[in-house]
Amino acid sequence: MTPEHLEALLWERIDGTLSAVDRADLETHLADNSEAKKLAEEVSGLADFLVSVPPVPSPAGLRAAINGALAGARPPAGSTTTRSVVTHRRVTDSWRTRLLPLAAGLLIGAGVMQLLHMGGAGAVMESSVLGTMVATPVQGTASVVEIELGPGVGSVKAVCDGTLLTIDAVVVGSAELQLVLETTVGNLRLVETTQTETSSSRLQSYDGRLVLIADGPGTHRLVAETEDDATETRLTVMIDQQRVAERRLGQAVRENQP
Structure with a gap:
């Protein structure tokens, strides 16, 4: 089982979309492979982190713009259509819908912080800049x-x-x-x-x-x-x-x- 196929099955198991046959194959592979167990722990930890992030509402029109851009994107030339690639793409699309609010929230937060520094928090920013211009005293007995x-x-x-x-x-x-x-x-x-x-x-x-x-x-x-x-x-x-x-x-x- 390739690492890509294994990761796709792990995400399906977290999503609850893993079939009984694939679940049996996955459990057997995890029982016999220590590296597979390590990858399963990493995927599980990442999933827990993503779930723990509080949802942030996206700006109006942002989701439609992103979906429109993704819908118009063309697949790369010469791409394969093996089962692992198709499965991984389906799982990625599932998690993409969860990551969109997180990405939008981070973008909004960065913009708000920049505006605060340029406006109301200008005094703080000015103080920080001036602080870098002050000579540092020599420590110790010198x-x-x-x-x-x-x-x-x-x-x-x-x-x-x-x-x-x-x-x-x-x-x-x-x-x-x-x-x-x-x-x-x-x-x-x-x-x-x-x-x-x-x-x-x-x-x-x-x-x-x-x-x-x-x-x-x-x-x-x-x-x-x-x-x-x-x-x-x-x-x-x-x-x-x-x-x-x-x-x-x-x-x-x-x-x-x-």
Whole structure:
């Protein structure tokens, strides 16, 4: 017995249209085949779900339009007319009449929800859109400082996570950018420096300071580590030897913030 024929008989049994001869054949096949039993359970579960769905009235004229479209449809060329296909088609037509109200109800519900979002619930939709535009705060103990250097210059982002400091600089102009890291207690240890292939930079270290000098456009990263996560570190940003920004980083700064 093919899976298609078996499924058709299972739907007929649920519909109550299965003949006595076919019922006997079906019971015998189910008793001898575990895969057939599994398919029978799936069909039965699907039927129970469809029956449990509450009926929803369809809009006026929708059923007539669907029936008209189905009546005018032509069968595919070269289709067979075996018993399994004919039986399955008859059972499908029976269940199609039950699924029409469900499909129409889902369509109406989707339309109503869309209208609500466009009209009375506009404030909710606007709030959702705005929520995606708000920056997400960094979780845990990390803190982030962002510095915009202005149009045609670039930006700097500093992330302090425990003892680790990561400074990312994006330079879009031709100015010389200097990043100066210094700490009031202890020493700074250089972890790494990276840059894009088309950019150039150099690193200097003196008096407990780490200085990254970037020439021209590109992306640069400076990673350093302090001796203690309570150490306060100062970041100074300079453009063409002129100081344009100064920020304090570290656990001590975060604890003193309101």
